[in-house]
Amino acid sequence: MKLLSFKSLTIGVVALFATSSASIASQDGMTETLRVGMECTYAPFNYRTAEGELAGYDVDVANGVAQILGADLEYVCQQWDGMIPALLANKFDLIVASMSITDSRLEKIDFSGPYRDSIGRLIGRADVDLNLFDDAGDPIAANFDGLRVGLERASTYANWFEAKLPGAEVVLYDASEPLYLDLQNGRVDMIMTNPMKAQLRFLSQEEGNEFAFVSPAISEVEFFGIGVGIGLRKGQDELRERLSAAIRELINNGSLEEYALKIFPFPIHNPEWGQE
Amino acid sequence: MDLTLITESVPKILSGIGITFQLMLLSAILGLILAVILLLMRLSGKWYLSWPAQIHIYIFRGTPILVQIFIIYYGLPQFEFVRDSIFWPILREPFGCAVVALTLNTGAYVCEILRGGVLGVDHGILEAGSALGLSAQQKFIYLTTPIAARIALPAYSNDFISLMKATSLASTITLMDMTGIARTIVAQTFAPYEIFISLAIIYMILTWVIQKTFGRIEKYLSHYVNP
DSSP states (O other): OHHHHHHHHHHHHHHHHHHHHHHHHHHHTOOSEEEEEEOSEETTTEEEOTTSOEESHHHHHHHHHHHHHTOEEEEEEOOGGGHHHHHHTTSOSEEEEEEEOOHHHHTTOEEOSOOBOOOBEEEEETTOOOOOBOTTSOBOGGGGTTOEEEEETTOHHHHHHHHHOTTSEEEEESSSHHHHHHHHHTSSSEEEEOHHHHIIIIITSGGGTTEEEOSOOBOOHHHHOSSEEEEEOTTOHHHHHHHHHHHHHHHHTTHHHHHHHTTSSSOOSOGGGGOO | OOHHHHHHHHHHHHTTHHHHHHHHHHHHHHHHHHHHHHHHHHHTOOHHHHHHHHHHHHHHHHSOHHHHHHIIIIIGGGSHHHHHSTTHHHHHSHHHHHHHHHHHHHHHHHHHHHHHHHHTSOHHHHHHHHHTTOOHHHHIIIIIHHHHHHHHHHHHHHHHHHHHHHGGGGGGGTOOSHHHHHHHHHHHHOOHHHHHHHHHHHHHHHHHHHHHHHHHHHHHHTTTTOO
């Protein structure tokens, strides 16, 4: 009896999967409304203002692309570590969430061309010199042994640490805000995150007084990808081409630079990406 | 459904079972001690003992355990005196925070379960004890405690299973228990169904083992009631 009921449960689950993939097929026909997944808590790239409006560089890019495509956007807020599974489960159609284009992600989803630089940088206490990097900017592995480093789960930074500095003790967080909290609380010795975001959100604030960048900007393409792109499900080559073309247009007509200068004193993309 | 992915990830998930067990057993033991203390405070009949116990129970039953974990892990270190206190070595570690939160939470629930057991003891038995000339203390130790324990056991086994599953919330504060490992694998493979279904099955097996164990204990404790 017990076995039988388990079997019917399995059938139920399978049926559930079948219906969800059926709805993917029916959704693909209408592209007027594109649903966009993002964290909504990743200032200054995608976040809610005090008025509850979504704002940030990613949001500007998404809106700019939508205007060129002539599509309506609908935003879906999704926690970072479930971003790709949610896209695959058809919870939304595009990821515009500061996601770097990496090989492991390309195995599961497609990306448009890049619209932002992808780099990481370590932040630690300003008053301690741990001698972590040599003059050439390469990490000195032995000096990382036993250090606690806070990272976001499912971020590109985790892979870099695993490959380059296995001696460091990596602590994984669900979102980026707790990183700063635990750095201040002394639970981790340093964190690795996006330097543009960290400068704005933390280091330039009063709470970041005692902290500073303790590494050069790290941008190894092997781990960090060529840049940040718009993610979409595989098998939509036509949509991917249109997205890439729209991004190139935004680069060439100066919109991307304008979006960046709203937040930073410098552009955060490579102008060469505007070439076909 | 990718079967090789499941066979590859299950051993990885199981490598976190040690943390899950440590969290569960440590919190269960400490929680039971806390529950007995709270119970004695509640039954003392003195308001200055009973009220703090009731407030503790009210707070920890009235708020979600996830919120309690977040307050203890992220909230407490905001205060300078907490970071300077002797408790900081415990509260600095996510493991310590998780055990503290689970203990305080399960202690509140188990106290109420035990109280139900105490209230369920037949008055006639206590009157018989009085007739034999037993003191209040002796009646509590020799009559109330064993009978109350037997009455409370089925409900307690429920709470124990809840506690085992609540340990998975420790993954939200960076602990690499089975759930933490599973979430990291999902982050690398982007395959939530295979990994989380495997994880769910492991938890179900654990629940089954706990249930059977408590069933044994129950049978043993009531062997003279139902011979």
